[in-house]
Amino acid sequence: MPDPIPDRVKRLWDHWNIRSAILASLSLQAFLILFASQRKRTAHKLVIFLIWSGYLLADTVANFAIGHISTSQGTSDRKHRDNNDLLAFWAPFLLVHLGGPDTITAFALEDNELWLRHMLTFATQGFATLYVFFLTLTSNKVWIPTVLLFLAGVIKYFERTYSLYSASLDQFRDSMLEDPDPGPNYAKLMEEYDSKIEAKIPTEIIIIEEPDKQMPTTARDTQIKKLKDDLEVVQRAYYYFNIFKGLIVDLIFSFKDRNESRKFFHSIDAEDALKVLEVELNFIYEVLFTKAVVVHSVIGYVFRLLSFILVLVALALFRFIVKNKKDTFHPLDVKFTYVLLLGSVSLDTIAFVRAIFSDWTVADLNKPGKHPDSCWKSCVAFFSAWKVPLFNVKRAIFKLIGLRSWSESVKGYNLVRYCVNRPKGRIGIFMDKVLDFVGLKDFFDGIFRVSNKRFTSELWEVIFDELQKKSDSADDPEDAKTICSARGNLALQDNDWDKNLKEKLMPYVVNVTYDESLLLWHITTELLYNKDGNADQRSDDKSFCKLLLECMCNSYDDTDQKYDEKELSMLLSDYMMYLLIMQPAMMAAVAGIGKIRFRDTCAEAERFFKRRDLGSNKEWGACDSILGVNTEVKPVDVKGDRSKSVLFDACRLAKLLEREEKRWELLSKVWVELLSYAAGHCRATAHAQQVSKGGELITFVWLLMAHFGLADQFQINKGHARAKLIVGK
Numbered sequence: 001m002p003d004p005i006p007d008r009v010k011r012l013w014d015h016w017n018i019r020s021a022i023l024a025s026l027s028l029q030a031f032l033i034l035f036a037s038q039r040k041r042t043a044h045k046l047v048i049f050l051i052w053s054g055y056l057l058a059d060t061v062a063n064f065a066i067g068h069i070s071t072s073q074g075t076s077d078r079k080h081r082d083n084n085d086l087l088a089f090w091a092p093f094l095l096v097h098l099g100g101p102d103t104i105t106a107f108a109l110e111d112n113e114l115w116l117r118h119m120l121t122f123a124t125q126g127f128a129t130l131y132v133f134f135l136t137l138t139s140n141k142v143w144i145p146t147v148l149l150f151l152a153g154v155i156k157y158f159e160r161t162y163s164l165y166s167a168s169l170d171q172f173r174d175s176m177l178e179d180p181d182p183g184p185n186y187a188k189l190m191e192e193y194d195s196k197i198e199a200k201i202p203t204e205i206i207i208i209e210e211p212d213k214q215m216p217t218t219a220r221d222t223q224i225k226k227l228k229d230d231l232e233v234v235q236r237a238y239y240y241f242n243i244f245k246g247l248i249v250d251l252i253f254s255f256k257d258r259n260e261s262r263k264f265f266h267s268i269d270a271e272d273a274l275k276v277l278e279v280e281l282n283f284i285y286e287v288l289f290t291k292a293v294v295v296h297s298v299i300g301y302v303f304r305l306l307s308f309i310l311v312l313v314a315l316a317l318f319r320f321i322v323k324n325k326k327d328t329f330h331p332l333d334v335k336f337t338y339v340l341l342l343g344s345v346s347l348d349t350i351a352f353v354r355a356i357f358s359d360w361t362v363a364d365l366n367k368p369g370k371h372p373d374s375c376w377k378s379c380v381a382f383f384s385a386w387k388v389p390l391f392n393v394k395r396a397i398f399k400l401i402g403l404r405s406w407s408e409s410v411k412g413y414n415l416v417r418y419c420v421n422r423p424k425g426r427i428g429i430f431m432d433k434v435l436d437f438v439g440l441k442d443f444f445d446g447i448f449r450v451s452n453k454r455f456t457s458e459l460w461e462v463i464f465d466e467l468q469k470k471s472d473s474a475d476d477p478e479d480a481k482t483i484c485s486a487r488g489n490l491a492l493q494d495n496d497w498d499k500n501l502k503e504k505l506m507p508y509v510v511n512v513t514y515d516e517s518l519l520l521w522h523i524t525t526e527l528l529y530n531k532d533g534n535a536d537q538r539s540d541d542k543s544f545c546k547l548l549l550e551c552m553c554n555s556y557d558d559t560d561q562k563y564d565e566k567e568l569s570m571l572l573s574d575y576m577m578y579l580l581i582m583q584p585a586m587m588a589a590v591a592g593i594g595k596i597r598f599r600d601t602c603a604e605a606e607r608f609f610k611r612r613d614l615g616s617n618k619e620w621g622a623c624d625s626i627l628g629v630n631t632e633v634k635p636v637d638v639k640g641d642r643s644k645s646v647l648f649d650a651c652r653l654a655k656l657l658e659r660e661e662k663r664w665e666l667l668s669k670v671w672v673e674l675l676s677y678a679a680g681h682c683r684a685t686a687h688a689q690q691v692s693k694g695g696e697l698i699t700f701v702w703l704l705m706a707h708f709g710l711a712d713q714f715q716i717n718k719g720h721a722r723a724k725l726i727v728g729k
Helices: 007-040 045-075 082-098 115-135 143-167 169-174 186-198 230-249 255-266 270-289 298-324 331-356 359-365 374-400 415-420 426-437 441-448 457-472 477-484 499-505 514-531 544-553 565-582 594-610 618-627 635-639 647-657 663-681 684-690 697-707
Strands: 203-208 409-412 451-454 714-716 722-727
Touching: 007 045, 007 082, 007 331, 045 082, 045 115, 045 441, 082 115, 082 143, 082 331, 115 143, 143 169, 143 270, 143 298, 169 230, 186 203, 230 255, 230 270, 230 359, 230 684, 230 697, 255 457, 255 697, 255 714, 270 359, 270 457, 270 697, 298 331, 331 359, 409 565, 415 514, 415 594, 415 618, 426 441, 441 565, 451 565, 457 565, 457 663, 457 697, 477 663, 499 647, 514 565, 514 594, 514 618, 514 647, 514 663, 565 594, 565 663, 594 618, 594 647, 618 647, 635 647, 647 663, 663 697, 684 697
Parallel strands: none
Antiparallel strands: 203 722, 409 451
């Protein structure tokens, strides 16, 4: 049987497999350092997929190349032995590449827990690189540049491994723990007390309590002020980041921290609060998913300078060797080596510039009391003189070109729209089942069935104002817990609503589980939205061109729409349904049997729609048909409770609200409360994970609630009691 692969192809592969792998590794490093940070700015699945692919391929390709270099060196009998010297010189480049760019060390939080695996990989690949080097040591003409690059690779890989170790949850928690506090010396005091009693000296112990650390005045008395500029925003965000990063690992905070944070966030408006939270979440992202912890430290600056110098010296030495021994190496391999060297220098330069103009550098330079040495203070002052203006210019450019700190989008998933637009033909149903079978249905639904609305200042102001009002009533920790546990009931207890209406609505938030409440109020909001009239038929089905535009240009389904209470209610309704159905990992703590209830409701809705002509505007027709059903008898009395569908329970709720004049004000308040309940009860690690996927509105709400003191992590109310031993005469 003839060989299916021609000899010419084999020779071509034998000559270029290592070179192409190394070039691919360099290209992947360039891709990651330039684009990896985009994952915090977009929630689009295709962009995230590309970055994920680059992240995985970068290590795979580098490991493949090192393995092939070591194999070729060990068995090579080629005539031009000098090219083996270059192969040994190329191996440390791959060690540098395995160290990864500053912009991404972990794709997910779970990657940080694998720091021991990376340490083992570091040891094995370092050994392979040394093995290749020692095989050529006796005749290697570029051994000095090889050693220098090997040292640079060791530094890079150490940076990555230590960054992963620092961001692993156990170490992250340990790094924030204070020194052990044994408290006052109880044994010594009691020994002295016993000795006085035995000596029959009148003695008593009096306890002097520390004053209560709660604020003497309420936060609502604070006067609103504007933050001066972006520099102050970064400084404030860095300060509160260092306090509240413990939220990620469920640490406990003192009431001093709570009161200080509440006072500050009550003193600024919604716009400035959003800016501070954006930068604060950016710090969280960089601590958990990049090399920021290592790079922005004294040892990090030393390592970065040293590795850059090592590569520059290696470049100079290689040029000197090639110049003096022109015929030693193959010209193409020499050019290839220059590409690797100049590529490394370029990537290091880009990383250096990014580090210089990062928020970390600004915050560190302006940290009070950080640099007591007068000489160092002078250097800092000189640097700040031009650094801060350039930082402001950078921020202005970012705003001009639309480079954001997060996706600034609110995703949406609508049950009625999903049901009326599902594939009806045999081919469509078959493809739907195939995608479901291979586990890709949710992925494609996330691309084609999810709406993408712009995050607006109106939406944020409504959320901020509601949480600020709740914070005003949360001076007492028990009140704060009550507010955090509310999921619509506090909104209904407002005196603005009719008492009879409140009594009828309360069971829809109190007597049902959270996931059932979400579905009930979501369908109700959709029914009332269409009942009030909606001229434009909304659709989440996306053409390829629209999908590409959204992916590349961050386009939205509604570019210039202004939101009133009706639109805000619909926006939050679709968003909460998106979280329940498309983000099950994030909502796991509150979702219950939400997916089962959703599927049963969809099944009942589709069966109901089959027998009706919905007209050209299917969504409006579907809602009108549902509202036309007589619902005097409770659905559970007719159907029983085997099916978890809530379709006609929601219809009953909608009919209760359709005659209420202020129904959209009520609905907006209920949805903010449902959102804040989910934000406060989702796992902190789920929020931390989302900052690497474009960010989520619910994560901003979670952090804002913590700053307003609406969290369970504030439990240290008093410090030590001071005991005094009083000796009588």
